[in-house]
Amino acid sequence: MTTVVAGIDIGGTNTAFGIVDRSGKCIAEGRVATRDYPEANDFVQAIAVQLSSILSLRPQFKLDGIGIGAPNGNFYRGTIEYAPNLQWQGIVPLAAMFCERLQLPSFLTNDANAAAIGEMLFGSARGMKDLIVMTLGTGVGSGIVVNGDIVYGHDGFAGEIGHTIFDPNGRECNCGRRGCLETYTSATGVCRTAEELVRRDERASVLRNINSAQLTAEYIAHAAENGDALALEVFEITGEILGLKLADAVAHTSPEAIFLFGGLANAGALIFEPTRRSMERQMLNIFKGKVRLLPSGLREGNIAVLGSAAMAWNELDKSFADSK
Amino acid sequence: MTTVVAGIDIGGTNTAFGIVDRSGKCIAEGRVATRDYPEANDFVQAIAVQLSSILSLRPQFKLDGIGIGAPNGNFYRGTIEYAPNLQWQGIVPLAAMFCERLQLPSFLTNDANAAAIGEMLFGSARGMKDLIVMTLGTGVGSGIVVNGDIVYGHDGFAGEIGHTIFDPNGRECNCGRRGCLETYTSATGVCRTAEELVRRDERASVLRNINSAQLTAEYIAHAAENGDALALEVFEITGEILGLKLADAVAHTSPEAIFLFGGLANAGALIFEPTRRSMERQMLNIFKGKVRLLPSGLREGNIAVLGSAAMAWNELDKSFADSK
Numbered sequence: 138m139t140t141v142v143a144g145i146d147i148g149g150t151n152t153a154f155g156i157v158d159r160s161g162k163c164i165a166e167g168r169v170a171t172r173d174y175p176e177a178n179d180f181v182q183a184i185a186v187q188l189s190s191i192l193s194l195r196p197q198f199k200l201d202g203i204g205i206g207a208p209n210g211n212f213y214r215g216t217i218e219y220a221p222n223l224q225w226q227g228i229v230p231l232a233a234m235f236c237e238r239l240q241l242p243s244f245l246t247n248d249a250n251a252a253a254i255g256e257m258l259f260g261s262a263r264g265m266k267d268l269i270v271m272t273l274g275t276g277v278g279s280g281i282v283v284n285g286d287i288v289y290g291h292d293g294f295a296g297e298i299g300h301t302i303f304d305p306n307g308r309e310c311n312c313g314r315r316g317c318l319e320t321y322t323s324a325t326g327v328c329r330t331a332e333e334l335v336r337r338d339e340r341a342s343v344l345r346n347i348n349s350a351q352l353t354a355e356y357i358a359h360a361a362e363n364g365d366a367l368a369l370e371v372f373e374i375t376g377e378i379l380g381l382k383l384a385d386a387v388a389h390t391s392p393e394a395i396f397l398f399g400g401l402a403n404a405g406a407l408i409f410e411p412t413r414r415s416m417e418r419q420m421l422n423i424f425k426g427k428v429r430l431l432p433s434g435l436r437e438g439n440i441a442v443l444g445s446a447a448m449a450w451n452e453l454d455k456s457f458a459d460s461k
Numbered sequence: 462m463t464t465v466v467a468g469i470d471i472g473g474t475n476t477a478f479g480i481v482d483r484s485g486k487c488i489a490e491g492r493v494a495t496r497d498y499p500e501a502n503d504f505v506q507a508i509a510v511q512l513s514s515i516l517s518l519r520p521q522f523k524l525d526g527i528g529i530g531a532p533n534g535n536f537y538r539g540t541i542e543y544a545p546n547l548q549w550q551g552i553v554p555l556a557a558m559f560c561e562r563l564q565l566p567s568f569l570t571n572d573a574n575a576a577a578i579g580e581m582l583f584g585s586a587r588g589m590k591d592l593i594v595m596t597l598g599t600g601v602g603s604g605i606v607v608n609g610d611i612v613y614g615h616d617g618f619a620g621e622i623g624h625t626i627f628d629p630n631g632r633e634c635n636c637g638r639r640g641c642l643e644t645y646t647s648a649t650g651v652c653r654t655a656e657e658l659v660r661r662d663e664r665a666s667v668l669r670n671i672n673s674a675q676l677t678a679e680y681i682a683h684a685a686e687n688g689d690a691l692a693l694e695v696f697e698i699t700g701e702i703l704g705l706k707l708a709d710a711v712a713h714t715s716p717e718a719i720f721l722f723g724g725l726a727n728a729g730a731l732i733f734e735p736t737r738r739s740m741e742r743q744m745l746n747i748f749k750g751k752v753r754l755l756p757s758g759l760r761e762g763n764i765a766v767l768g769s770a771a772m773a774w775n776e777l778d779k780s781f782a783d784s785k
Binding site: 218266267281283284286288289290291292293294295296297298300301302305312313314381384385386388389390391392393419421422423424427428 | 542590591605607608610612613614615616617618619620621622624625626629636637638705708709710712713714715716717743745746747748751752
């Protein structure tokens, strides 16, 4: 018998899951439409049925635990709390619900923390004990690792670098405040920068040919790759801001490396180069030249599933160690 | 026999030390003038001689270890590295030097980290596992505690919140960059704010009666206590900036409490109130109303000595646990 865990990545639209062995190999994958389940109980039931059916065909595998990555996930309580992009309102004790339904230890954290654990166990952060993972997607999430453990903080909500403030008088953020890093360095933040630049800079640009509803970070990246000067400047501005706030993050926890994940990270050198330059310039001397800025070592599209599975392995190992 | 440790607080001018028992009681204290010892070896020798003489009179106490708090202290290496305010240049392996001279386990960290450990073991943070200590003195230091342990980071230099950037185009900092928090919320930063305010604000103020060489944070605090409008505004501005960067710090590690130490913290409500208001307003919703801003629970003047001793106790307990 080979023991395996299930990694579940909950998104507003879809939920992906995988059965993952100890080496990070995904034995089988599945998917449900999160939106199809207005009741969290029905969602848990749907996943449980799929997991059972997958495992009944593979009797050589024994499921030992469940790891869940979710927006607004609270590790301590195993809950999703007031997630604006999910239908389930208020506080949802999802880890307990999976545990009850499957009679297996179940763990839940936010998606960026799961990605950080995945990178440590299965990705490019193997052997590292101090690192930060930034997810640059629709929002900006972060997972901070100190001495080999995710920083959860007093209440389970630590690691919100996306909501550190770049400019107290800056852009309105979905969180109700102004100038959060997320409003500049998320996929939507990059589009806002492009729109502002198009208005105040008169150079020719393909960014002028598209209306704001159709503008995407991918489109801007594509334009930049083709040498569009405004599009290139959008990435320069974005990297400048991200680098500044990463220099602040380094001053807090002094990581060995910072990993950039998510849609915007796929722009590669376009975002990595200006970010690296800005971070390097704005870091305190004792940190200069020491902190690596790296892409994920995990396969895109699979990161959050592997991360959630990695968390489950991590927690199972801890409870095993504690029971000795 | 009662086991005790020595806590040593190294400053640019003076070094204070104390013999401290497990409950945080200081059995005896001493002091040497750091400046009198251009050679670190002679400094170690001078402290060792004083410790021996104190203990020879108190045969009921057995010295078990040494804890040292020092500017630019590196915990991992037990070194002081390139401390601008000390005569000892370059890298000084002070923990090893004490260990060799006294044949006792010796540990070294920076003064703010030592203060944080002191607060946890002997002060108002007893029972807390996630906290931040800010030392608002000539400079601004910080010690970050996550899950009961100081955050040292990859290289031993984590916890430099004083060198996070408030304004990339702001005031010149001793570190060579611009706009570090330290340039606004240290004792000297407060004086710079007062000088700027006197220049651009025409209201009557006792701050106009004193030249800049004589201006101190204490003088400004005294004026504010007497209702001087400009002096009060200096503290408002300082608290606004400190609160913003503490809100960022909360987004990183989500502490249960933040402790303010050092000269500026002695201004009490003058600095605590505007800082608390600003931090509360600028924190992400999930953190609002949850993070306490507190003064130290340790006796002023003794904090760094007790902190260094607390670190020694902490490390001795860890090595005892590891050896079991």
